[in-house]
Amino acid sequence: MRNTALSLFAAFLMTLTFAVAPASADDAATGQRFSVSLQGLSDFAAPGDELEGQLSITIPAPQSGVRPKKQVFVTATVVTPFGEATIFNSSFRMTAGQTRTIPLSFPIEEDAAPGLYRIKIGVTIDGESLSVGHEVEVGGKR
């Protein structure tokens, strides 16, 4: 009986191990006026690949009254030896009480140097800035 229970437990653990394969690390940040989360960017990419994920921005609805529209500024930077450099920026309006999900796609150059690179995505709404980050290992060509 005890052996059977142990075997079942071991089988359960093995199933968990196989089922949970972390392919990406996500990040999130919450401020006073909004929250932001970054999902789906993979931890490893080869030159020529496309690094894809999504950025979700949520502006909570006000307790009462009209739902104002807010201007949202999004900037993606990558850390270079000379500091953070901008690879993408965008601006749009969204209504409080909504969540907007933006697909992200970062093509990786064919001649990219292998190494660990940090991408930072900053979001600014109403003077408040939040940032989320992701590290990707760019490896040799597959």
Added chain:
Amino acid sequence: MRTTLLSLFATFLIAVSFTTVPVSAAGSAVGETFVLSVEGFPDSAAAGTTVSGKISITLLDSIRAVTRQVSFTITSETPFGEAVLKSGTFTMTSGQTRTVSFTLPIAGDARPGTYTLRANATIVNETLSVDHAIDIAGKK
């Protein structure tokens, strides 16, 4: 006498060319409406230091004086393409030269290697670029 003077002058020029050791390389690009130059950035630097340099834009003379909007960027090559380190816009008049100086800190943990900075400038429909490679050595 004239030949001797010429020989001396030639010797002097040769000597000068050997004694001038370039510590920084300058580059320029000449377009139809303007000239873009990059000066002062060093060819090599150590991690944890800063590098400085400048870009100069000369709007070429035209028959009629014109004022143009200039936009410029300093970019660095990354695995995700050219990424913008600095950018700006200003207006200038034909015949003028405008110079913009930059100081860029090099991260203390920067990987040694050769990195290319690219200066880009656009006036109306013309874009010019000048590259400058910097060899980054490990932290001193």
